[in-house]
Each structure stands twice: as structure tokens, then as C-alpha cells.
Amino acid sequence: MKSVLEASLIACLLAFGAGCSSADDSADTQTNSSQPPSSQGPGFEAPAGDGTSALLSQSLTAPPTGTSNPCAAASCLTGTSCEVVDGQAVCTPLEPSGPFCGGFAGIACPGSGTCVDAPGDGCDPENGGADCGGICECNIRALCVRGSVFDSSPEVCACVPREPEPDACSRVRCRAGTHCEVVNDRATCAPDAPNPCAAVLCPAPSSCDVVDGQAVCTPIEPPNPCAAVLCPAPSSCDVVDGQAVCTPIAPSGPFCGGFAGIACPGSGTCADVPGDGCDPENGGADCGGACTCLIRALCIRGLVFDPSPEVCACVPREPDPCAAVRCRGGTHCEVVDDGAICAPDEPVNPCAAVLCPAPSTCDVVDGKAVCTPIEPSGPFCGGIAAFRCPGAGSCVDNPNDDCDPERGGADCGGICECNIRALCIEGFVFDPSAEVCACVPAGGGSGPMCSADAE
Secondary structure (H helix, E strand, O other), X not given: OHHHHHHHHHHHHHOHHHOOOOOOHHHHHHHHHHOOHHHOHHHOOOOOOOHHHHHHHHHHOOOOOOOOOHHHHOOOOOOEEEEEEOOEEEEEEOOOOOOEEEOOOOEOOOOOOEEEEOOOOOOOHHHOOOOOEEEEEOOOOOOOOOOEEEEOOOOOOEEEEOOOOOOOOOOOOOOOOEEEEEEOOEEEEEEOOOOHHHHEEOOOOEEEEEEOOEEEEEEOOOOOHHHHOOOOOOEEEEEEOOEEEXXXXXXOOOEEEOOOOEOOOOOOEEEEOOOOXXXXXXXXXXXXXXXXXXXXXXXXXXXXXXXXXXOOEEXXXXXXXXXXXXXXXXXXXXXXXXXXXXXXXXXXXXXXXXXXXXXXXXEEEOOEEEEEEOOOOOOEEEOOOOEOOOOXXXXXXXXXXXXXXXXXXXXXEEEEEOOOOOOOOOOEEEEOOOOOOEEEEOOOOOOOEEOOOOO
């Protein structure tokens, strides 16, 4: 009986690689009925000195091999994925995820998307389905201009503006006397630095400036008297003792006229020189003059007009050194010391292709366009306490807070603006700052005038 068991185990060992995991059932039955209980079960050991039995014992106690993934040897078609169902590899169609396209209305895909057939919809465009609907896919990867990034989702499939980095202070509202600062990527409300000019009223015409932390009244430069004066030709306006004076311009052209009647070159005109003591209109028949060029002529091709008093005529056009030079991309031709050189082009401003939402401005940071919110500068107004603006100021919505009065925000806070320019009575001037927006005393003296409540 022992030989029958050994023969069965030898056959199992030889077929172990083919998946044999047990001996013949009939041999097991005979063995179980003939062997004593002590030779079976987990404590079974082969008799000493029997090499075949020892080998068989090692084969019986060997751990079973690990089961492999059935999908490892499966190759599913495009548009499907492999899944393990009840230990078997099954190719399951992928659900379409792009927008609907095609159909009877011929709906196009957004951007540069491509309309492909939707598997499993019961309509095949290759088998008579002329009006089959499909789904959009984005099968391209495009290069975008600076400031834009490609969105490869089927719903877009196009270049879109690059979103600016979120500002930690954009959703923070600090109370009066503080402002928001970003510290370690977190928004904190820091106290405002006091403005020394807040308690100083400078006399007109002057303005208050902060110099080394101190309020300084700086005189405002008076307007140029020549701005409202039009001097006759040939003269120019000069400011003499605060007054506009028209000073004749001495001709600088070549000498002409005189006793010899010297003519001007080209089409130049001989004009009298003022202040030379000789006036042709008062008996000075042989007065000398200076040549001027008072015309601008059109020349034939290849010639250009030289308006200098020494020429005043059409002359041959000088050859352009860059005419025969072709620079490579990113460079352009420039004339330096009468020679042509290829100089690098000016870098393109990244903000040229970016449109920032209001109220923000575009700044170039590390070569990239960044939309920076414009911080409101006026005093706080409105709110649940309905704070009023000083003077004739107007309370407008703060675009950087989370409260919109047009969307149910009845108690939204705002900022003050001064949108008027008023005429004041004598002795007063209008202060258009958002903190005042009213007529204030003009004041006098050379030093700063403190406000009434300053100590």
C-alpha cells in the first residue's frame, strides 16, 4: 500500500509545474484507511533513510504559488479597460466623458476638440448612421503665447489666460487703522503707519510731502508764463522776471545779400538779420542778411529734401547700410558708426497679452504677467452703522471684499471717493482728497499750518 502512495506522490511532483495540487483520490482513500493516525496530518514525517519519501515530504509542505492578475495577459481594445470579474479578465467599455457633438444639428466641439463616435450608443457612422451623435476629445497639445496656458480638457481644448496666483489678502477685511499683509503665505492685519501730513495744512501754493518721516510743505512750481503765449516767427518765448518775453531768433544760415548781392544756396531765402544796424526797409539797400529755408519740397525717387539753410534743395538719398543685411530671428538691424549690426530685439512685455479684471493692474514679476489687485485708499464708510464720508465724498462699494450691495448685501461697507471739484469762497481752497473732499482755509505763512484739533 505504501508503494501506491509513493507512486501517486511522485506523479504529482512531476506534474507540479502543470498545476497538480493533490494525489490521486483513490490512493488517498486507500491510504487514509490503512495508515495509522500518527502518520497523517501536519505531523507526518518520512521514515529516516528513505530519500524519496523525504523529497515527497518537502513537496507536500511547499507553499502554494501566488495567483497572477488575469488582466496582465489581456489586451483590451481602445475605448475599453480591463477589469477582474469573478477571477476573470473582462474588457469593459469606457464611459464617454466629453461634451456632446455631431448629431442632426452638427454641433461642433469647443476649441480645437475632435468629435469621435460614442461607443455603445447604438449608432454607427460607418454603418449608415449619418446623423450619429458623438463625444468631444482633445487630441492636441498646443503652444500658447506668454500669459496663457493650454487647457486640454474636452470642454475647452484651447489656450486660456493663466490664472494669477491667489492673493491671501483678497478675502480679508481689516478694520480701520490696519491693513492686510501676507506673512508666511498667510494674511495678517498690521497697524497702519501714521501719516505725518494728516495733521498739517500747507499754505497755497504748496503740498505736503513726507520726508524722513516728517511732514514738509513743498512749494508747487508756478505755471510757465510761455504756455499761453504764441510768439511770431522767427522768435521764441523766454521767461524774464516771471514774464513771457518773445525774443527774436538770430538767423544762423549762410551770409547773403550785401553789396555783392550774394544769393542763397538751393531754394533758400535771404532774410534780414535783426539788430545788425542795417534795415533794408529804411534805406539800407545793400544790407547783408542770413539764408533761411522756408519751403518743404517733394523730390523724385532716389532723392530727399535737405531743409538746412546751407542746402535747401533735393539731394541724393544716402544708401541704407541695413538694406542688404538680413538678421536672424530675435534680432534686428541697426546702423552704428555708419555700419550695420544685428542687435537683439526688445523683450515682449508679458502684460501685452493679459487683460486683468478690474480693479487690478498687470505687473511683471520674474518675467511673468501677474494681476495685482488695486488696494482701495479711501476711508471706510457705510456698513451696519452707515458711516458717512467726510465733506462731499461719495461712498462706493469696495471691490475687494466679499459683500456686494447689488446681490443682497444691505449692510456692506465701502470706501470714500471724492468725485467733485468745487469752487470755494475767497480765502478757501478745495481739498480733493478722499479724507477731506471739502473747502478748507487757504492759510498763510512760510511754515506748515496745523489743523485746529492738533496740539
